[in-house]
Amino acid sequence: MADYDLVIVGAGPAGTMTAKWAAKNGAHVLMIEKRQEIGSPVRCGEGISRSWLDSVGIKLDSKSVARQVKGAKIVAPNGTPFYLSEKMAGDEVGIVIDRIFFDKLLAKDAVKAGADLQLKTSAVKLLKKGDKVTGVKVKSFGETRDISSGCVVGADGYESQVGRWAGINTNLAPRDITSCFQYRLTNISHDPDYCEFILGSKAPGGYIWIFPKDEDTANVGIGMQLTKLKDPADVKKHLDKFIQGDPRLKKGKALEMVSGAVSICAPIDKTIGDGVLLVGDAARQIDPITGGGISNSCKAGKVAGEVLAKASRERNFSEDSLRRYEKGWRDLLENHLYRNWMAKEKLVTLSDDTFNKVIATLNEVGVEKMSTIAILKAIEKRHPDLVKEFQDLLG
Amino acid sequence: MDEQLDEFEVDITRCMHCGACVGSCPVNAIFLNEVVLVFNDDCTMCKRCIKVCPVGAIKIMGDK
Numbered sequence: 487m488a489d490y491d492l493v494i495v496g497a498g499p500a501g502t503m504t505a506k507w508a509a510k511n512g513a514h515v516l517m518i519e520k521r522q523e524i525g526s527p528v529r530c531g532e533g534i535s536r537s538w539l540d541s542v543g544i545k546l547d548s549k550s551v552a553r554q555v556k557g558a559k560i561v562a563p564n565g566t567p568f569y570l571s572e573k574m575a576g577d578e579v580g581i582v583i584d585r586i587f588f589d590k591l592l593a594k595d596a597v598k599a600g601a602d603l604q605l606k607t608s609a610v611k612l613l614k615k616g617d618k619v620t621g622v623k624v625k626s627f628g629e630t631r632d633i634s635s636g637c638v639v640g641a642d643g644y645e646s647q648v649g650r651w652a653g654i655n656t657n658l659a660p661r662d663i664t665s666c667f668q669y670r671l672t673n674i675s676h677d678p679d680y681c682e683f684i685l686g687s688k689a690p691g692g693y694i695w696i697f698p699k700d701e702d703t704a705n706v707g708i709g710m711q712l713t714k715l716k717d718p719a720d721v722k723k724h725l726d727k728f729i730q731g732d733p734r735l736k737k738g739k740a741l742e743m744v745s746g747a748v749s750i751c752a753p754i755d756k757t758i759g760d761g762v763l764l765v766g767d768a769a770r771q772i773d774p775i776t777g778g779g780i781s782n783s784c785k786a787g788k789v790a791g792e793v794l795a796k797a798s799r800e801r802n803f804s805e806d807s808l809r810r811y812e813k814g815w816r817d818l819l820e821n822h823l824y825r826n827w828m829a830k831e832k833l834v835t836l837s838d839d840t841f842n843k844v845i846a847t848l849n850e851v852g853v854e855k856m857s858t859i860a861i862l863k864a865i866e867k868r869h870p871d872l873v874k875e876f877q878d879l880l881g
Numbered sequence: 882m883d884e885q886l887d888e889f890e891v892d893i894t895r896c897m898h899c900g901a902c903v904g905s906c907p908v909n910a911i912f913l914n915e916v917v918l919v920f921n922d923d924c925t926m927c928k929r930c931i932k933v934c935p936v937g938a939i940k941i942m943g944d945k
Contacts, residue, residue, distance in 0.1 A: 520914070527898075529899060608914055625914075643900065643904075644900055644901070644903075644904035645900035645901075645903035645904035645913060646904065647909070647912075650909045657907055658904075658905065660929065660932075663905050663933060665901055665933045665934075665935050666901075666935060667935040667936065712905070712929070712932060712933055715932050715933070717937075718931060718932075718934065718937030718939075718940070719895075719934070719935070719936050719937025720937075721935040721936075722935055722936050722937070743897065744897075744899075745897040745899040745901065745935040745936055746897075746899040746900065746901055746935070747899070747900070747901035747904055747905055747933055747935075749904075
């Protein structure tokens with residue numbers, strides 16, 4: 487008899503959601519987290535939308551919400567803004583959260599549902615019988631011990647080890663990696679009612695974001711495609727230069743610094759194995775255009791939790807049994823991820839001049855919905871030449 | 882266990898322990914245990930970790 491049905495490595499949104507839905511449906515679950523505090527250090531721009539929260543059973547508390555915004559402001563390289571209401575702006579706009587509280591809220595939900603949680607506990611190796619994963623070796627407070635489980639869930643983020651140890655290919659091509667840096671700046675005069683996205687060569691192959699936390703504080707960050715980086719620390723240098731050149735931000739002081747990398751790849755071929763399953767950033771479920779991962783992690787986490795609860799009841803964690811998760815999350819997310827990856831591949835090639843034209847066109851013709859297709863269709867009306875390259879997405 | 886590689890120098894005054902290098906490494910030769918970065922001998926010296934590091938904390942020993 488195994489110690490647990492599931493050991494979940496990583497207690498971020500993907501891990502805690504998986505834990506909650508599995509425990510709620512009867513599975514015996516342990517979450518392990520290598521850090522000493524849930525939700526810290528923050529590695530996130532913290533922008534989300536409200537639209538999907540109900541579907542995964544998240545009820546935000548007041549502490550988790552730093553700021554409600556009216557929508558998104560997309561800024562062309564020449565400074566022209568295009569405004570999108572919250573309704574149209576997709577999964578990353580509407581609320582700016584405090585991850586330090588949001589992640590704890592999710593962890594509390596998982597614990598309430600019956601899951602165990604151990605902090606400062608690192609996975610160091612998978613236990614295997616042949617190709618079948620049978621548990622995980624962990625280190626915590628000077629002790630090393632083996633924990634046996636029906637299934638090990640890799641919810642261990644961008645730097646996921648579980649997938650690699652299990653032989654699942656999660657490797658990324660350089661063009662599918664974004665390197666990020668962010669300050670929480672205070673003493674600034676940003677627009678506190680909009681999440682701002684700045685496009686073009688100020689952030690080659692990515693964008694700069696300004697997500698308001700309150701009237702005089704915002705998360706100001708940058709993501710750049712790895713293939714566009716030249717010198718060491720290029721990412722931080724681009725952001726520093728942008729801040730110095732923006733009169734609204736120039737006098738800002740950083741309350742916090744955040745760095746990290748994000749995958750912006752097409753959906754990977756496989757996220758399961760015998761006795762092992764990946765979810766969230768570890769499964770490369772990030773939106774390749776926005777770099778946002780919270781909503782997809784939570785949606786996939788719920789699917790994973792429900793499938794794993796069934797697998798626990800059936801005492802069957804074979805790859806065949808876990809295929810229900812593979813199908814479930816792909817039904818929900820795969821088309822969207824693939825389409826946005828294709829669009830990202832094109833977007834990173836656009837010049838400032840083209841971005842300027844696109845924003846001007848959107849202001850002229852408007853757009854009903856912030857989806858890749860809707861935007862392309864809007865642009866097609868004025869500049870069929872600009873979307874010629876995207877024909878395969880429109881067709 | 883794998884050998885530890887000492888060709889790399891991590892500037893701890895820059896390192897944010899964010900794991901950008903770990904997840905980007907094509908051969909999983911970097912391990913981050915909370916705040917300590919360790920390189921092992923699977924490393925092929927592709928230098929992707931140096932490039933992806935948002936704050937320029939990683940360099941080859943002896944390089945400026």
